[in-house]
Amino acid sequence: MDIYGSLANIVGEQYVSNQPEENFLYSRDAGAQIPRRVDYVVLPKTVEEVQQVLMLANETKTPVTPMGGGMSLSALVVPTKGGIVLDMKRMDQxxxxxxxxxxxxxxxxxxxxxxxxxxxxxxxxxxxxxxxxxxxxxxxxxxxxxxxxxxxxxxxxxxxxxxxxxxxxxxxxxxxxxxxxxxxxxxxxxxxxxxxxxxxxxxxxxxxxxxxxxxxxxKPKYREVLAFVTDDVDVIPEAIFEVSQVDLVEDFFLISQGKPDWMNRIFFVIIVAGHSEEELEFKKDAYKNVFSEFQGGKTVAFVEDLHPALRDRFLAVPPLAALAADFKKGGGFEYTGSIIPIDKVPEAWIKGIEIARKYDMVFSYVHQVLGGHSIMFSYNYSFNRADEADAERTRQALEESNKLTLDIDGMIWKGEVSAQRMTMEKMDPNTAGLIKKIKSVLDPNGIMNPGNWEIV
Ligand SMILES: Cc1cc2nc3c(=O)[nH]c(=O)nc-3n(C[C@H](O)[C@H](O)[C@H](O)COP(=O)(O)OP(=O)(O)OC[C@H]3O[C@@H](n4cnc5c(N)ncnc54)[C@H](O)[C@@H]3O)c2cc1C
CATH class of the missing domain: 3.30.465.10 (Uridine Diphospho-n-acetylenolpyruvylglucosamine Reductase; domain 3)
Structure with a gap:
């Protein structure tokens, strides 16, 4: 069957390509993963077009990889077995x-x-x-x-x-x-x-x-940022608990990085918001006192003079907290997110820095506290996109960070194919079997983003 011709009939010739220059662009993402083959790029406009593309793919057993912005940085939108990349950007209503x-x-x-x-x-x-x-x-x-x-x-x-x-x-x-x-x-x-x-x-x-x-x-009218700093890794779980007990935050993240020296500490960043200035002031006061118990031991201190540039970065929506992309020439930025129990943060913190050092990276952390129940702990790496050896080191650092995540009983978030395999291998076999069963019922010909969530 003429797959290209059929796709052109569905979405219009302008919105399908099998040309090497377009396939090249879709064969890689902005992260450090190795490029993979793409055969067709298709941009549907309507649900009927999506439906027809999937029916064609199902009939011809052509793999289909749906794509949004393609910025997960784990090559989740780069096909593992070729086929169609279904770029959804024209469905923008x-x-x-x-x-x-x-x-x-x-x-x-x-x-x-x-x-x-x-x-x-x-x-x-x-x-x-x-x-x-x-x-x-x-x-x-x-x-x-x-x-x-x-x-x-x-x-x-x-x-x-x-x-x-x-x-x-x-x-x-x-x-x-x-x-x-x-x-x-x-x-x-x-x-x-x-x-x-x-x-x-x-x-x-x-x-x-x-x-x-x-x-x-x-959307509250007023927002303000409060920052606290410590050098004591062990105090982190208790400090997160105290902040979560007050229960008035809008955003709450931990940030640290190896350079410059003044950033090489543990910063707690708390964003409060209010519909009136009184509400905002009340919340600010509630948090300024939250660490009073630790103040005696001088382990967590309020940052009185947060630099206005940092204040603006943190208050922006979204906050521009990740600074790591600037560490190296070549513009590459990668991170592996993990969702870990809060009491495991000290271990993840120390071992994550060891991994960064081992692979000649400057460590960089931005961790968002998710409702006081878990934390999104991200190991960020900047690398030189033009230097394949550096990209390879980054992949190894990601792999080791993923192993660490599983070792400390966390879960890898948005993992690349190799990380998904590690996850499936650690998973209860009955759960992995259920995933397989559900996939085979919904997708009997295995056309949807194959290679993902599979055990080989
Ligand atoms: C500097 C930086 C900072 C980031 N910060 C954050 C952050 O704070 N929080 C956060 O959550 N993420 C963050 N990310 C990760 C990522 O960019 C975002 O999560 C992003 O929103 C993912 O959306 P996307 O459109 O790029 O998804 P894509 O990468 O296009 O797709 C993600 C997955 O969903 C599937 N998919 C996409 N669309 C569909 C569809 N219509 N139907 C079925 N499946 C579909 C794809 O096949 C793929 O498997 C960050 C990334 C960078 C580079």
Whole structure:
């Protein structure tokens, strides 16, 4: 069968390519992973086009890799077995913002920047949870990989903010999930069996999400940053507990890096927000006193003179906290995220620095505290993109960081294929078997982003 011709019939000749220059661009992402083969790039505009592409792929057993902004940095959108990259960026409609029920219904290609700008212009009292990623990344891609944004410490991770979805199954059926399955209001996931879980965290291996309703939250008028500093790694879990007990944060992260010297300490960054100046002042006071118990031992101190440049960086939405990309020439930036228990932070902290040193990297950390229940601990590495030896060192550092994550009973977040394998190998075999079973039911011909969530 003439796959290229059939794809051109579906989306139009302008929106399909099998040319080497386009395939080249889609055969790699911005991270350190080795490029892989792509055969076709397809940019659909409608759900019907997505449906037809999947039916064609299913019939011809052609692999399909859905792509949002392609910025997960783990080559999750680079096919492992060639085939089609389904780039969703033309499906970019913000269909509805429902103020009363506080959600935005969007198509899969809507970027973080586009939704943020739209809300600022038309619904200035509402906001969504924005990750610290480039503004071109998609809201849907981020929610599907269980990402986190600038209000996650308060409201939970971004996949928890999904109300309802429209999905095209690998066999071509269009399926609505949550309230969208029976109501024109895309306002809730329950109370019916929670089928959203069949598509969240699966890296596009079970279907293509075409529409999604994401929760919106009040946008306070005033925001302020408070910073605390310590050199005592062991105090971190207790300090996180105390901050979480006060329960008034909007954002809460830990930051540290090997250079410059003054950053080589442990900074706790707390963002508070309020609808009035009084509310803001009240919250600031509540946090300024939160570490009074530690003050006697001089282990955690309030930073009185936070540099205005840092204050502005942290207050930006999203906060521009990761500075590591500047360490080396060549512009490469990689990180492996991990979700770890809070009491394991001291061990992760010390061993993560050892890994960075071993691979000749300057260590760089930005860890977001997720509601006082877990922490997104990220090992960041900058590398020279033009230097293959440096890229290889980065891959080895990532691999070792992933092993460390599993050794300390954490979970690798948005892991590349090798990290997914490590995860599956450690997993209860019955759970791994259930994943396999679900995939084979939804995707009988194994066309969706094959290689991901597979045991070899
Ligand atoms: C400097 C920097 C900072 C970052 N900070 C953060 C942060 O603070 N928080 C955070 O969460 N992330 C962060 N990231 C990681 C990442 O960029 C974001 O999570 C981003 O939002 C992922 O979205 P994307 O559109 O790039 O997804 P993609 O990489 O395009 O896709 C991710 C996965 O979802 C699948 N997928 C995409 N769209 C669909 C669809 N429509 N249907 C089915 N499957 C689909 C893909 O196949 C892939 O497996 C950061 C990245 C960088 C470079």
């Amino acid at each position: 913000i269909i509805e913002v429902n103020e009363a029920n506080r959600y935005a219904l969007i198509e899969a290609g809507v970027s973080q920047g586009a939704l943020k700008a739209y809300l600022e212009r038309h619904h200035p009292r509402l906001q969504h949870s924005t990750p610290e990623a480039p503004p071109t990344v998609t809201v849907v891609g981020n929610a599907l990989i269980q990402g986190h944004g600038h209000i996650s410490p308060r409201y939970g991770i971004n996949s928890d903010m999904i109300n309802a979805m429209e999905v095209v199954l690998p066999t071509g059926e269009v399926c609505k999930i949550g309230s969208a399955s029976m109501s024109p209001h895309w306002f809730t996931r329950g109370p019916v069996p929670d089928l959203a879980g069949l598509f969240i965290g699966w890296f596009g291996t079970t279907g293509v999400v075409t529409k999604l309703s994401i929760k919106l939250y009040p």
